[in-house]
Amino acid sequence: MTPAPFPAARMRRLRRTNALREMVQENGLSTRDLIWPVFIRDGEGIEEPISSLPGVNRLSLDRLMPAAEKAHRLGIPAICLFPYTDASLRTETCEEAWNPENLTNRAIRALKAEFPELMVMTDIALDPYNANGHDGFVVNGEIVNDETVNALVKMGLAQAEAGADILGPSDMMDGRIGALRLALEEVGHRDVAILSYAAKFASAFYGPFRDAVGASGRLVGDKATYQINPANASEALACVARDLSEGADMVMVKPGMPYLDICRAVKDRFARPTFAYQVSGEYAMLMAAAQNGWLDGDKVMLESMMAFKRAGCDGVLTYFAPRIAAALHGQG
Numbered sequence: 510m511t512p513a514p515f516p517a518a519r520m521r522r523l524r525r526t527n528a529l530r531e532m533v534q535e536n537g538l539s540t541r542d543l544i545w546p547v548f549i550r551d552g553e554g555i556e557e558p559i560s561s562l563p564g565v566n567r568l569s570l571d572r573l574m575p576a577a578e579k580a581h582r583l584g585i586p587a588i589c590l591f592p593y594t595d596a597s598l599r600t601e602t603c604e605e606a607w608n609p610e611n612l613t614n615r616a617i618r619a620l621k622a623e624f625p626e627l628m629v630m631t632d633i634a635l636d637p638y639n640a641n642g643h644d645g646f647v648v649n650g651e652i653v654n655d656e657t658v659n660a661l662v663k664m665g666l667a668q669a670e671a672g673a674d675i676l677g678p679s680d681m682m683d684g685r686i687g688a689l690r691l692a693l694e695e696v697g698h699r700d701v702a703i704l705s706y707a708a709k710f711a712s713a714f715y716g717p718f719r720d721a722v723g724a725s726g727r728l729v730g731d732k733a734t735y736q737i738n739p740a741n742a743s744e745a746l747a748c749v750a751r752d753l754s755e756g757a758d759m760v761m762v763k764p765g766m767p768y769l770d771i772c773r774a775v776k777d778r779f780a781r782p783t784f785a786y787q788v789s790g791e792y793a794m795l796m797a798a799a800q801n802g803w804l805d806g807d808k809v810m811l812e813s814m815m816a817f818k819r820a821g822c823d824g825v826l827t828y829f830a831p832r833i834a835a836a837l838h839g840q841g
């Protein structure tokens with residue numbers, strides 16, 4: 510549909526007042542769109558800043574609880590846990606990943622006991638527990654697929670057992686969604702949802718996250734043999750199709766802002782719940798510019814969220830979640 514020629518059509522007529530602009534606004538933003546990723550660590554009374562993620566702290570479990578309560582009260586429906594693991598718990602065999610008493614599993618239980626309505630999401634990958642920082646086992650320099658999938662299933666089952674509502678496999682091994690779904694059915698966890706990191710690219714935007722979980726400097730090589738080449742869109746769509754066919758309930762595109770074309774394509778093609786992860790490097794980029802006075806932090810934060818909505822996303826994992834929720838409640 511082409512608009513009438515000028516002056517019959519004047520696009521500015523509907524931009525004249527705020528009320529008119531709101532009447533014709535195509536997309537909206539709500540706290541319901543947010544998933545808050547949180548870094549947790551052992552100890553007590555700890556809120557440890559992460560220098561490459563200004564405003565984000567690693568929280569001990571006693572500090573996680575009030576933070577989660579506040580997020581919940583602001584209307585954020587879900588929180589996603591990422592553990593910072595001490596060097597002593599990182600091994601080549603990664604047993605800590607499926608220890609029922611590991612930090613993540615203790616956090617899940619504590620959160621579900623206090624705030625049953627707050628959805629708890631987890632990350633499934635071996636990198637927080639791996640001595641070499643990879644998401645899978647490394648054997649003779651190779652990241653081995655099938656052995657890793659077996660370990661990831663154990664890890665996911667332990668999280669489901671602890672009460673996780675949503676499992677988030679972020680490892681990009683082949684066959685992990687099907688294996689996890691089957692195992693969950695077998696043990697009776699029929700209603701645990703899987704939000705697959707389906708279109709996850711081998712991105713340099715994950716840098717600050719690796720600082721946050723203590724993986725920087727540890728990673729030998731890169732993740733290019735399992736994460737998607739940033740040049741490829743068709744391959745990302747094939748990964749999404751595959752994960753949905755194996756039993757993923759929701760899918761994610763990651764990173765977010767540089768990959769909005771993928772978000773749109775995924776939503777159009779599959780019409781399933783589609784999430785984007787505005788990753789650590791995206792957050793760091795906006796925060797750094799805002800701290801320098803080069804950008805208006807609140808405005809670019811909200812504009813970036815609207816861009817995700819416009820691209821078809823049903824929700825966004827973002828470190829800005831509590832700040833966005835506060836802004837939407839007029840407390841920004």
Ligand SMILES: NCc1[nH]cc(CCC(=O)O)c1CC(=O)O
Pocket residue numbers: 632633634636644679680714715716717718719732787788789790
């Ligand atoms: N499997 C680990 C994982 N889960 C989420 C992120 C990145 C999140 C971010 O950068 O905010 C990563 C890092 C990676 O793949 O190296």
